[in-house]
Amino acid sequence: MRFQIYRYDPESGQKPWMQEYELETRPGMMLRDALLKIKEQDETLVFRHSCGEGVCGSDALNINGTNALGCLTPVAELKEPVVVRPVPGMPVIRDLVVDMDQFFEHYRAVKPYLIVDDPEPEVEYRQTPQEREKLDGLYECILCGCCTTQCPSFWWNPDKFRGPAALLQAYRFMADSRDQAMAQRLEELDGPYRLFRCHTIMNCVNVCPKGLNPTEAINNIKKLMVKEMF
Numbered sequence: 001m002r003f004q005i006y007r008y009d010p011e012s013g014q015k016p017w018m019q020e021y022e023l024e025t026r027p028g029m030m031l032r033d034a035l036l037k038i039k040e041q042d043e044t045l046v047f048r049h050s051c052g053e054g055v056c057g058s059d060a061l062n063i064n065g066t067n068a069l070g071c072l073t074p075v076a077e078l079k080e081p082v083v084v085r086p087v088p089g090m091p092v093i094r095d096l097v098v099d100m101d102q103f104f105e106h107y108r109a110v111k112p113y114l115i116v117d118d119p120e121p122e123v124e125y126r127q128t129p130q131e132r133e134k135l136d137g138l139y140e141c142i143l144c145g146c147c148t149t150q151c152p153s154f155w156w157n158p159d160k161f162r163g164p165a166a167l168l169q170a171y172r173f174m175a176d177s178r179d180q181a182m183a184q185r186l187e188e189l190d191g192p193y194r195l196f197r198c199h200t201i202m203n204c205v206n207v208c209p210k211g212l213n214p215t216e217a218i219n220n221i222k223k224l225m226v227k228e229m230f
């Protein structure tokens, strides 16, 4: 199978280039396995990966033009040549490795943890099964960044628009019956950029490897904003 892989080494002084590789693939091979085999041919190729099971979120790549996790992408389903690039809209550190600082800055800004003013309960914060169910489709995010880096609104305003991953997490805590910071969370997202730059293009939904729906979460935040703030 033929692969074309984006290469860039800032220390070499060379411009980025696409490098061709040939690989004998085997049934059931995922793109991450293929990259590991290619690395046996050429140890200078650099990419991130860890769990190999769609859990750690470290191997988001742009594969034939669409973001996906290398470890969950069967090579047999890919059109040849398989073109592998770093996810778009992020500074490239080297080859397929991008700088995720901006992504995690937005994540931290939405305060992705419970904020509770009441005195701490003696044993635990309680939640009914129905309240817990409201977090389904929100808590499963693995922060791979496939959604945010496929979002045109993020490409245009990477420092101002929070992006679908961070907004999904913002809503995850708004939807949590134990959290008491709704007003503060909504206020943080007010203004023309952080939330409202989403134009419902839905690229984020189409690429999420966990089948989550950031667009729905964003719309829910917009509805809460109208209800709670005006």
Ligand code: SF4
Residues within 6 Å of the ligand: 150, 151, 152, 153, 154, 163, 164, 197, 198, 199, 200, 201, 202, 203, 204, 205, 214, 215, 218
């Ligand atoms: S729906 Fe919103 S967040 Fe998702 S890709 Fe489109 S503009 Fe970006």
Ligand code: SF4
Residues within 6 Å of the ligand: 140, 141, 142, 143, 144, 145, 146, 147, 148, 164, 165, 168, 207, 208, 209, 210, 211, 212, 214
């Ligand atoms: S919402 Fe989906 S695509 Fe976005 S970071 Fe979470 S798991 Fe990845």
Ligand code: FES
Residues within 6 Å of the ligand: 032, 049, 050, 051, 052, 053, 054, 055, 056, 057, 058, 059, 069, 070, 071, 072
């Ligand atoms: S290697 Fe962990 S999600 Fe792919």
